[in-house]
Amino acid sequence: MTLSASERTRYQRHLALTEIGAAGQEKLKAARVLIVGAGGLGSPAALYLAAAGCGTLGLLDCDRIELSNLQRQVLFDTARLAEPKAEAGRARLAALNPEIRVIAHALELTSSNAREIIAQYDLVLDGTDRLSTRYLLNDVCVILRKPLVSAAIHRFEGQVMTYVPGEGPCYRCVFPQAPDGIVANCAEAGVLGVLPGVLGTLEATEAIKLITGIGTPLSGRLLTYDALEMRFTEFHVSRRPDCAVCGDRPTITAPEHSEGLTVTNSTQGVQRLSATALRDLLAAPGGAKRLLVDVREPSEWEVGHLEGALHIPLGELPARLGEIPPDSAPVFICRSGGRSLAACQLALRAGVASPTNLEGGMRAWAAEVDPTIEVA
Numbered sequence: 001m002t003l004s005a006s007e008r009t010r011y012q013r014h015l016a017l018t019e020i021g022a023a024g025q026e027k028l029k030a031a032r033v034l035i036v037g038a039g040g041l042g043s044p045a046a047l048y049l050a051a052a053g054c055g056t057l058g059l060l061d062c063d064r065i066e067l068s069n070l071q072r073q074v075l076f077d078t079a080r081l082a083e084p085k086a087e088a089g090r091a092r093l094a095a096l097n098p099e100i101r102v103i104a105h106a107l108e109l110t111s112s113n114a115r116e117i118i119a120q121y122d123l124v125l126d127g128t129d130r131l132s133t134r135y136l137l138n139d140v141c142v143i144l145r146k147p148l149v150s151a152a153i154h155r156f157e158g159q160v161m162t163y164v165p166g167e168g169p170c171y172r173c174v175f176p177q178a179p180d181g182i183v184a185n186c187a188e189a190g191v192l193g194v195l196p197g198v199l200g201t202l203e204a205t206e207a208i209k210l211i212t213g214i215g216t217p218l219s220g221r222l223l224t225y226d227a228l229e230m231r232f233t234e235f236h237v238s239r240r241p242d243c244a245v246c247g248d249r250p251t252i253t254a255p256e257h258s259e260g261l262t263v264t265n266s267t268q269g270v271q272r273l274s275a276t277a278l279r280d281l282l283a284a285p286g287g288a289k290r291l292l293v294d295v296r297e298p299s300e301w302e303v304g305h306l307e308g309a310l311h312i313p314l315g316e317l318p319a320r321l322g323e324i325p326p327d328s329a330p331v332f333i334c335r336s337g338g339r340s341l342a343a344c345q346l347a348l349r350a351g352v353a354s355p356t357n358l359e360g361g362m363r364a365w366a367a368e369v370d371p372t373i374e375v376a
C-alpha cells in the first residue's frame, strides 16, 4: 500500500507527524472501517476518516435524510433531502476524497446480516441511536474479535469508550443488561446539535489511533462529556468475568437481536425527576427520608444546598459508593443535571437500584421551587 504522489500531497500534514509518517498513512490506506449509523455521530466520524485517508469506509444506515437531521448531521446538504443516507453519504465522502473507497450499506443491521457485514472490516464505529443495534454490534465485535469504538449522546451529555479485543471490557461489561423500558430518543428528548460533533470526532480519533498504533486507546475507561458544564469525566471500568459475551463463560456466542428495543442512550435504568416533582416527592409521607446525594464540588456546595443532602463530589463517588445503600433509590443532584446523570450511571453499574436524576439540577430547583437558594 504505497502512496501515490497526489496522496503524499493530500496527507502531507500527517506525513509531517513522526508518529504517523508514511508508514502510518499506509496503514490508514489499508484500513477497512465500518461506521454504523450515518447520523449525528457517524457524520463527523465519516468526514474525518475519509479526509484522513482511511482506505475503505463502510457507511451503514437504512434511513433517509430528513430536514430535522440537518441540525447536526453535517454529512448531508439540504439539496439531498429524502435521499438514502448511506448513498448520499457515500457521494459526499467520495467528493471529499476520491482516493478512498466508500461502501454504502443502505440496510438495517440485524442478527442475520451483522456477522457477514462486520467480518469485512477491521474496526467498527458505533454511531447508532438504537439500543438493540448497540448490543448486537458489541456482541458481534466481541465474537469476531474486532475493535469497537462506541459513543452515545443525550441532550447535552455524551459518552465514549473503546473495546479492544482481549484487553479491556466490552459495552456489555459496562452496561450489562438491555433495559426493559424505553428511554426518550433524540427525536423526543432533543439534543444539542454540536454535541454529536464532539463525540463523533472523538470516535474518529480513537479509530486513527488504533489503526496507526499510536497513543493509548480509551480501553477500560468510559469518558463522559457534559457540554453545559464543559467537563470531561473519566471512569475506570473493568472487564466482568461474568459478562454474557466477553466473560469467562459466555452465554451469547452468536448474534442476537431484540427487535423492538428501538430507542437508546446512555441513561437506561435511570429515573428522572423535575424539580417540582422532587419537591412533591419530599413532601409526601416518608419522602423526607429519601436519600439526596449532591455531587457538586465543595465550593458549589458551600454556596447553598438542599437540607439533609449527602455531599459526595462526582470525582470521589467511585471510591465512596459504599455510603449509598443499594436499595436507597438515591436522587443525584448537581448544578444543571449533567454530572448527576453521570453519577446515576455510575451508581447503576455499581448495583444501586433506581438511581434518580434531578433534571436541570439546582438551577431548576432555584427557578421552580425555592428562589431563595443560592446556586454557584
Ligand SMILES: [Zn+2]
Pocket (backbone or CB within 6 Å): 169, 170, 171, 172, 173, 174, 239, 240, 243, 244, 245, 246, 247
Ligand atoms: Zn463484556
